[in-house]
Amino acid sequence: xxxxxxxxxxxxxxxxxxxxxxxxxxxxxxxxxxxxxxxxxxxxxxxxxxxxxxxxxx
Amino acid sequence: xxxxxxxxxxxxxxxxxxxxxxxxxxxxxxxxxxxxxxxxxxxxxxxxxxxxxxxxxxxxxxxxxxxxxxxxxxxxxxxxxxxxxxxxxxxxxxxxxxxxxxxxxxxxxxxxxxxxxxxxxxxxxxxxxxxxxxxxxxxxxxxxxxxxxxxxxxxxxxxxxxxxxxxxxxxxxxxxxxxxxxxxxxxxxxxxxxxxxxxxxxxxxxxxxxxxxxxxxxxxxxxxxxxxxxxxxxxxxxxxxxxxxxxxxxxxxxxxxxxxxxxxxxxxxxxxxxxxxxxxxxxxxxxxxxxx
Numbered sequence: 001x002x003x004x005x006x007x008x009x010x011x012x013x014x015x016x017x018x019x020x021x022x023x024x025x026x027x028x029x030x031x032x033x034x035x036x037x038x039x040x041x042x043x044x045x046x047x048x049x050x051x052x053x054x055x056x057x058x
Numbered sequence: 059x060x061x062x063x064x065x066x067x068x069x070x071x072x073x074x075x076x077x078x079x080x081x082x083x084x085x086x087x088x089x090x091x092x093x094x095x096x097x098x099x100x101x102x103x104x105x106x107x108x109x110x111x112x113x114x115x116x117x118x119x120x121x122x123x124x125x126x127x128x129x130x131x132x133x134x135x136x137x138x139x140x141x142x143x144x145x146x147x148x149x150x151x152x153x154x155x156x157x158x159x160x161x162x163x164x165x166x167x168x169x170x171x172x173x174x175x176x177x178x179x180x181x182x183x184x185x186x187x188x189x190x191x192x193x194x195x196x197x198x199x200x201x202x203x204x205x206x207x208x209x210x211x212x213x214x215x216x217x218x219x220x221x222x223x224x225x226x227x228x229x230x231x232x233x234x235x236x237x238x239x240x241x242x243x244x245x246x247x248x249x250x251x252x253x254x255x256x257x258x259x260x261x262x263x264x265x266x267x268x269x270x271x272x273x274x275x276x277x278x279x280x281x282x283x284x285x286x287x288x289x290x291x292x293x294x295x296x297x298x299x300x301x302x303x304x305x306x307x308x309x310x311x312x313x314x315x316x317x318x319x320x321x322x323x324x325x326x327x328x329x330x331x332x333x334x335x336x337x338x339x340x341x342x343x344x345x346x347x348x349x350x
Contacts, residue, residue, distance in 0.1 A: 021172060023174060037174065
């Protein structure tokens with residue numbers, strides 16, 4: 001809906017710990033999805049792969 | 059004119075609230091230097107204006123699909139920005155308001171970019187909190203300011219200080235995880251009202267504020283007794299925007315008078331050092347600080 005803001009309800013859905021970069025980049029699932037982003041041949045594939053990465057960093 | 063390349067892959071910028079009139083020169087210059095700009099802003103003329111600055115502008119508002127969880131919407135928005143940056147940097151993510159004031163896509167972009175080795179710079183914009191202070195003529199230096207998201211305040215049962223001004227963001231969509239159209243859900247609004255009523259009397263007036271998004275518009279300020287908050291917000295058909303301002307019930311008393319006295323103007327009763335007076339030229343009227 002227009003103009004309602006774009007926040008995450010202030011962490012009430014947040015399962016994430018405080019973002020631990022070192023922990024995230026060691027996660028095999030993250031490594032796999034980063035490789036998918038690198039080799040994606042189309043922008044649509046890239047967007048989908050980045051979307052999956054978003055799930056991992058939330 | 060050749061402009062130096064930006065040293066970032068992604069610029070995240072705030073456009074302000076009042077259409078293009080609150081967009082800073084810093085932000086404009088950044089957008090000019092980006093190859094592509096992704097924008098979230100429905101204010102009149104903003105997208106068209108950005109098209110005069112950047113060769114490729116993508117409006118992300120269509121991503122706000124209805125009946126979709128908001129987190130998925132923000133991921134989609136952020137994914138487009140980051141994906142574009144991996145193949146055509148620098149790109150810009152431009153959002154209305156301030157990009158670090160209640161703007162989850164910014165966090166998603168920052169975290170994902172870090173994993174991918176992309177550089178991100180975030181530039182400030184005028185937020186709805188800034189415009190609210192103007193619309194209500196409030197200086198938070200007087201009573202202080204507590205700012206909460208409506209859902210967060212209910213879910214966490216945040217303690218509220220009733221002698222401090224209180225701002226509740228996103229009140230009309232309290233406890234609403236999905237992007238929906240139509241009137242706000244009365245049951246959710248009642249939960250918010252009941253929680254606030256644990257701190258404030260039902261007769262206490264709160265103010266719904268919707269800041270203007272175009273210079274030709276007027277900001278909306280609607281005073282509502284707390285006891286009628288839920289029903290009042292629920293009847294605002296289709297209006298899911300707005301911020302609540304709750305004035306303090308009373309001003310907080312000074313607890314340490316000795317320290318407070320140190321902050322008074324020199325020459326005030328009980329403060330001036332012995333033998334000192336405010337210097338005055340002869341024949342001048344007695345303006346300025348004087349003994350009480």
